Amino acid sequence: MQGNGSIFGYAGRILRVNLSNGHIATETIAPYAKNWLGSAGVAVKLLYDELRSWVTPYDPRNLLIFGTGVLQGTTAPGACKMTASTLGPLTGGWATGASDSHIGGQLKCAGYDLLVLSGRARQPVYLWIDDEKIEIREGGHLWGKTTSQTLRLLRDELDDPTLHALLIGPAGENLVRGSCVLQDEARAFGRCGTGAVMGSKNLKAVVARGSGGIRIANPDRFTKIVRELLERAKIATGQPGLKTYGTLGILEAKQEACGIAYKNFQETRLPDEMAKAIDPKKTIDKYRIGRTCFPGCPIGCGQVVHFTDGRFAGLRTTNNQWEVLSGLQTRLAVQEPQFMFKANQYANDLGLDVDLVGGAVGWAMECYQRGILNRDDTDGLALEWGDVDVILELMRKMAYREGVGNLLAEGSARAADIIGRDSAYYALHVKGQDLYEACRGAMAFALGVLTSTRGGGHTSGASVIETFGNLDTDKMARIYGLEADDLDPLGYKGKPQLVMYTEVLHRIANCLGICFFNTNWSNLNAMGLAEMAEMYSAVTGLETTEEDLKEIGLRQLNLEKALNLRHTDFGRNEDMPVPRDLHEPIPTGRLAGWKIDEVKWNMMLDEYYEIHGWDCKSGFPKRDTLNRFGLSNVAEDLDRIGKLASQ
DSSP states (O other), X not given: OOTTSOOTTSOOXXXXXXXXXXXXXXXXXXXXXXXXXSHHHHHHHHHHHHOOTTOOTTSTTSOEEEEEOTTTTSOOTTBOEEEEEEEOTTTSSEEEEEEEOSHHHHHHHTTOSEEEEESOOSSOEEEEXXXXXXXXXXXXXXXXXXXXXXXXXXXXXXXXXXOEEEEOOHHHHTTOTTBOEEETTTEEEOSTTHHHHHHHTTEEEEEEEOOOOOOOSOHHHHHHHHHHHHHHHHHOTTHHHHHHHGGGGGHHHHHHTTOOOBTTTTBSSOOHHHHHHTOHHHHHHHHEEEEEOOTTOSSOOEEEEEOOSSTTTTOEEEOOOHHHIIIIIITTTOOOTTHHHHHHHHHHHHTBOHHHHHHHHHHHHHHHHTTSSOTTXXXXXXOOTTOHHHHHHHHHHHHHTOTHHHHHTTXXXXXXXXXXXXXXXXXOEETTEEOOSOOTTOHHHHHHHHTOTTTSOTTSSOOOHHHHSOOOHHHHHHHHSOOGGGGOTTOXXXXXXXXXXXXXXXXXXXXXXXXXXXXXXXXXXXXXXXXXXXHHHHHHSOOOOHHHHHHHHHHHHHHHHHHHHHHSOOOGGGGSOOHHHHHOOOOSSTTTTOOOOHHHHHHHHHHHXXXXXXXXXXXXXXXXXXXXXXXXXXXXXXXXTTOSBOO
């Protein structure tokens, strides 16, 4: 602890802003540090404690919480992430996304670990945080602008070209359910519709500038572990590829593993000629003009490209990540290699989540292919696979809720429910949120995606080690308690244990602000929970072990699940694969003929629930489990609404 009662490493305060009445207040972060660490961990605690069960995502009483990582602002490797958390418009429950961030460091140096936004402004506003000066400013002149236009206007207005901001585009203003909050122009808090919640509050932007610093309890101890991790990063398998191409470098491996969405998952690999034609490595090598990196990241996966010829000549942008390649380029069968870069830049400018676009447009294109939709439904557009102009026009329509875009802005699950016509089979979603991951062929990955409390997504618990890992038996035994046979991607054995480890790893990394690619999520040589515990102990002076972090991560997971149960009806059925994955074998490639075995999946899901202390029939937590994590009040709440499992 520091002399003023705050904790080393933390900024020390939570900033609360009520947009309805303009009330601004602060409170100490100290009560949350032991059990919740920070960022998304504190956010789920605040959401659970302060939201009544009848609060909905667009209700002014909903909270939108931005959290900085506990290690953000230090030299911890990869400590560049912050989170946005809320009740989400797609699932109605726990929603959180993480983004690489400059503004997170600024917010923390201004003295705030979390920013908690409540209420709804009467007219569009933006929030200006300059150390102790907090102002809610009129933002009508920014409403309707894209994120890049808004950032330029704010920097001019505040007379500082270096300012960083959290922004929404037209999609957030128009309450597109999958709209994003952007960090400046190029990094999004993905999935979950956080931009729509921000738009519902009439908040266009948050701008922050801080002049303070972060104090470290034991600098020598911290420097030692940081140096060790940086040396290990030099030899970590896969990180040189990330430095050169970002996550786009995994296309070949995904193609071999049948892990690609093609034509809305009708196939799980690309035609060979298309795979060669869209190879992003070739595009980056040809058009790269520089690289970008966020504070503290030893990888630096951002590549700046400038197209001097071709379909999008003149475009200068930062490379997209894998989600755009898989969710838009391949899912929609686009053979133009520059498209993914253009689509990513366009989605960022509009404030659209690429996952929602891929899911909704992929559903619509397959429905058009099968005669379920026709031009009378699509504003006269022919929704043919691979048509770049049509896809970009649908993105625009979605952002402004024009015509068919108003339907697609709801996401594939709601769109299918609205039009019916047996279209639901082609709406591939988890808990109402569009699915973009290929789950057939990798069972730990699939289990983590489908059980995710935020409605799908591989960054909540899905393991990639079975497909891309350096399978060192000794290290696997030490880290996961598993043997090599447990990592057969097609096997069901050992996968619940692998997912449980990854669920904890992801939550702790988010709380500390560490990018997953700097952890042993994908590389056994990178940092794990033990090293995170050492860094946290050195920075804060609060002695914390690996076992402590496991307990904190599982406590957070259980509270996320409880938050969902209070606001949704999610149960075991919502942790099942989509019908296509259960009924259709993989059509081509080395896994041709393979599909998920429903009996074995259910046995694996039973084991997953059992090791978490949840009921196998319902998926609900048991009282003893919640009591073990100090959540006895939560057990009482769930008991009152009939969602506490019997022992």
